[in-house]
Amino acid sequence: MKIILVGFGIIGKGVLKTITLKSEHLKNRYGMDLQVAAICDRSGAAIDENGLDLELALKVKEETGKIADYPEKGCEMGILEVIESVNADAIVEVSPTNIETGEPAKSYMLKAFETKKHVVSANKGPLAVSFKELVKCAEENKVCFRYEASVGGAMPIINLAKETLAGNDIKVIKGILNGTTNYILTKMEKEQLDFDMVLKEAQELGIAETNPHQDISGLDTAAKIVILANSIFGRDVTIKDVELEGITRITPEALAMANKSGHTIKLIGEVTDEKLIVCPKLVPIDSPLNVKGSLNVAMVSTDLANDIVVVGTGAGDIETASAILSDLVNIHQTMKN
Amino acid sequence: MIFLDLELKDSPGELLKALQPISSAGANIFSVIHMRENKTQDGRVPVKVVIEKLNDNLLNSIVENLEKLDVIVAKINEKMKKTNLEVVVVGHIVDTDVLDTIDRINEFGVVVDLDLTMPDPVAESSARMRITIDNEKLNELYDEFDKIAKEKGLLFIKSC
Numbered sequence: 498m499k500i501i502l503v504g505f506g507i508i509g510k511g512v513l514k515t516i517t518l519k520s521e522h523l524k525n526r527y528g529m530d531l532q533v534a535a536i537c538d539r540s541g542a543a544i545d546e547n548g549l550d551l552e553l554a555l556k557v558k559e560e561t562g563k564i565a566d567y568p569e570k571g572c573e574m575g576i577l578e579v580i581e582s583v584n585a586d587a588i589v590e591v592s593p594t595n596i597e598t599g600e601p602a603k604s605y606m607l608k609a610f611e612t613k614k615h616v617v618s619a620n621k622g623p624l625a626v627s628f629k630e631l632v633k634c635a636e637e638n639k640v641c642f643r644y645e646a647s648v649g650g651a652m653p654i655i656n657l658a659k660e661t662l663a664g665n666d667i668k669v670i671k672g673i674l675n676g677t678t679n680y681i682l683t684k685m686e687k688e689q690l691d692f693d694m695v696l697k698e699a700q701e702l703g704i705a706e707t708n709p710h711q712d713i714s715g716l717d718t719a720a721k722i723v724i725l726a727n728s729i730f731g732r733d734v735t736i737k738d739v740e741l742e743g744i745t746r747i748t749p750e751a752l753a754m755a756n757k758s759g760h761t762i763k764l765i766g767e768v769t770d771e772k773l774i775v776c777p778k779l780v781p782i783d784s785p786l787n788v789k790g791s792l793n794v795a796m797v798s799t800d801l802a803n804d805i806v807v808v809g810t811g812a813g814d815i816e817t818a819s820a821i822l823s824d825l826v827n828i829h830q831t832m833k834n
Numbered sequence: 835m836i837f838l839d840l841e842l843k844d845s846p847g848e849l850l851k852a853l854q855p856i857s858s859a860g861a862n863i864f865s866v867i868h869m870r871e872n873k874t875q876d877g878r879v880p881v882k883v884v885i886e887k888l889n890d891n892l893l894n895s896i897v898e899n900l901e902k903l904d905v906i907v908a909k910i911n912e913k914m915k916k917t918n919l920e921v922v923v924v925g926h927i928v929d930t931d932v933l934d935t936i937d938r939i940n941e942f943g944v945v946v947d948l949d950l951t952m953p954d955p956v957a958e959s960s961a962r963m964r965i966t967i968d969n970e971k972l973n974e975l976y977d978e979f980d981k982i983a984k985e986k987g988l989l990f991i992k993s994c
Contacts, residue, residue: 751991755961763994779994
C-alpha cells in the first residue's frame, strides 16, 4: 500500500516514526507493505513512488525544516499537484487545522477523492465545516474516508460507535474531548490555583498552545462534537449549531464548592439527536467521566449495550499516529477483500 | 399497594412524624424500611413505606402533608417524583440580588441549601445550591437558569 503524507509537522513526523516502528508488524500480521511515496509540507515535497527513506526524511526535516531539501527527490511541487500526479493508494492528511473554513485541507481531501485515493485524516477543521460534502465526494469516487484521529486522538470513539457498536441505537455521546482544559481544571482543583496561573504554566510546559483560545473557549471540543454528530448521528450541523461555554470563568472556589457535594467540574461535550452542547458540568467524583490530567474520555449510551466508556490520550504524535495507522490497516483490509 | 420512597431529616422523631399524615388519612401501612446506612448526599435518611392502594385525591393530600413536614417524597411506585439538584453558580451572585435569584428558582423548586464564598470584594463569587424539584419541572427550571444567566451574567454549572 502506497501513501502520500500531507503535512509534516508534529503529527506527520509521528506517522513516519510509527510506520518505521511497525513496518515488520504490519507485514507479518496483515501482509501490509506500507510505503510512503511522497511527503509534502509548505516547502514542497519529496517524491519516490518506490518508497522514500523515512529515516532520511525525518533527518532532513529536523535539520533544515524543509522536506523539499530531501536529496535528489526533493522538489518545490505544490501539494495539490503532488496528490494529483503521484501514484498512491491513499493520502494521510495531517496538515494544520482551520476550523473556520477547513482549508486548505478540504481541497487536499477533495483532490485525493477525485484522483481515486482513499483518505485518512486527523484534521477536524474540514470535517467540522464540510462533512457532508467530503463524505459525498468519497462515496461518488468509491474510495474510503476515515478520520478516527480527528476526535480524541488515540481514543477509539468514531470506529467504536460506527463499527463495534453496529446495530445499537446510540442515544448520547458525552465526555471530555480536550486534554488541555482537563489538565487546567485538574490542576486548579488539586492545587487551588486560579485559571490564569494554571494556563500560563500549561503554556510553559507545552500542554496548552501559545494561543489557547480554541481550547479554553470550548471551540475545539465543539468541532469534535460536530464531527460525532455528523458521522455517528447522521446529522448535518456545524460549529454554529453548538451551545457553547468555555472554562475561563471557572474559579478554584467553584471547584471547591463542587467538591463539597461530591462533584468536580469538567468541560463536557454532549451530542444527541436533538442537542449539541459544550459547557462546564458537575461530574460526580466517582463517575467514570472523572478522568484526570490531560486524558480524554467518552461515554457512549446505547439501547442494547447500555453505557460504554472509553478513556485515552487525546493528543500526542505517536498516540494520534496510532489512530491513523488503524484507519490505514482497515483500508488495506477492505482493499484486500 | 403503593410504594413510597421518602427522605427524612436525620434527627430523632422524624420517622414517627413522617408516618403521622399516612395514618391520619386512615391508610393501612404494610411495611416500613428504614435505611440508615444509605444516606443521601445531603445526609437524609431514605425510608421505604408500603401502604394500601388509595385514590389519587387521598394520596395527593398525604404527599402534600408530608412535604409540609419537610419530608421529601422522592418516588411513588418507583416513579421518580422529586430530585435533589446540585448547581454551582459563578458570578456577582450577591450584587445581582441573590434573593431575587432564589425566589425565581423557588417558583419551580425549593432552594434547600446555599453555600456562598466571596474570596474578594471585587472578584466573582461562587455558590453551591441544592434544589429539591419535581422531575416534571426540571426543564422549566433549566430555562429559568438560562434567563437569569443572561440577565445577571451568572454561570450556572449543572449536573452532567
